[in-house]
Amino acid sequence: MTVVGPFGLSVRDQALETDVQAGLAAVEAGLLEATKSEVPFITEAAQHLVRAGGKRFRPLLVMLASRFGDPYAPGIVPSAVVVELTHLATLYHDDVMDEADVRRGVESANARWGNSVAVLTGDFLFARASHILADLGPEAVRIQAEAFERLVTGQILETAGPRDGRDPVAHYLDVIAGKTGSLIAVSGRFGALMSGADEAVVDILTQYGERLGTAFQLADDVLDIASDSHESGKTPGTDLREGIPTLPVLRLRETAAREGRAEDLELVRLLDGDLTDDVRHAEALSRLRVHPALEQARQDTIRYAQEARATLAPLPECFAKSALEELCDAVVHRAG
Numbered sequence: 001m002t003v004v005g006p007f008g009l010s011v012r013d014q015a016l017e018t019d020v021q022a023g024l025a026a027v028e029a030g031l032l033e034a035t036k037s038e039v040p041f042i043t044e045a046a047q048h049l050v051r052a053g054g055k056r057f058r059p060l061l062v063m064l065a066s067r068f069g070d071p072y073a074p075g076i077v078p079s080a081v082v083v084e085l086t087h088l089a090t091l092y093h094d095d096v097m098d099e100a101d102v103r104r105g106v107e108s109a110n111a112r113w114g115n116s117v118a119v120l121t122g123d124f125l126f127a128r129a130s131h132i133l134a135d136l137g138p139e140a141v142r143i144q145a146e147a148f149e150r151l152v153t154g155q156i157l158e159t160a161g162p163r164d165g166r167d168p169v170a171h172y173l174d175v176i177a178g179k180t181g182s183l184i185a186v187s188g189r190f191g192a193l194m195s196g197a198d199e200a201v202v203d204i205l206t207q208y209g210e211r212l213g214t215a216f217q218l219a220d221d222v223l224d225i226a227s228d229s230h231e232s233g234k235t236p237g238t239d240l241r242e243g244i245p246t247l248p249v250l251r252l253r254e255t256a257a258r259e260g261r262a263e264d265l266e267l268v269r270l271l272d273g274d275l276t277d278d279v280r281h282a283e284a285l286s287r288l289r290v291h292p293a294l295e296q297a298r299q300d301t302i303r304y305a306q307e308a309r310a311t312l313a314p315l316p317e318c319f320a321k322s323a324l325e326e327l328c329d330a331v332v333h334r335a336g
Contacts, residue, residue: 013319065191067320075194092122154178184213211308
């Protein structure tokens with residue numbers, strides 16, 4: 001048993017591991033090639049986050065999904081480069097919107113070069129992804145365009161907030177289905193489609209990616225509250241401090257509104273206050289860690305991961321299917 005990809009995914013077949021590692025190495029080379037420019041400064045900015053590393057979760061999913069057809073088909077590595085370039089581009093834009101100082105353990109592009117350069121670098125990566133897509137055919141272009149529309153819609157919905165009368169939890173789940181689920185769904189879809197897998201298999205792996213993407217984001221929400229910095233790789237309570245309404249906080253607000261317990265309402269007031277204050281932030285974090293809302297959010301994460309796993313049931317038994325199932329388990333493990 002060896003380890004490959006994010007979260008220490010175990011691959012139990014030497015041939016599969018070798019192929020996946022080779023595919024991911026080819027994707028890495030493709031990312032560096034796609035982010036080169038005749039202008040050295042653009043190359044430096046565009047490769048800033050590529051060289052910072054990352055889980056490469058989406059390319060890994062492309063590689064595993066391709067095992068249900070011809071895993072050596074020529075479109076697989078380029079399509080994996082496309083989804084990762086798109087993901088990286090959104091990170092440049094997200095950091096501007098969030099005024100982030102750090103990304104993947106390095107100074108964010110906006111902190112280093114300013115917002116304008118960060119936004120334009122993200123646009124540059126989108127352009128390079130589109131250039132690669134053009135060689136993959138009109139269907140690939142359409143699929144990516146639809147996913148990008150969903151991604152942007154999710155971001156806009158998050159910025160606008162739920163409309164009057166809309167359940168905030170339902171709104172939030174729609175947001176992350178667009179922001180996170182859409183591109184992970186495309187990863188599964190591209191891997192199967194480019195490999196020539198049957199249409200039914202393509203649909204299954206698309207649905208799997210959608211559900212797994214939602215579980216992946218919900219696990220991050222739980223980690224932001226429950227983990228220490230060593231476990232999560234970032235400062236605990238970052239989203240909390242920035243006032244981002246993640247699922248544990250939304251579940252708390254839901255409970256407080258429904259049941260009206262004094263201690264819940266008091267915690268909601270604390271969250272509505274100034275959490276840039278370290279003392280208030282530490283108190284809010286410690287109280288959320290022992291509140292039932294955190295466990296409820298964890299159960300939501302498990303439910304989506306289980307749905308992703310169940311989606312795979314019609315696929316033939318093989319090492320690739322086992323690896324996809326283990327990704328579901330790994331996401332649940334992250335959420336505790």
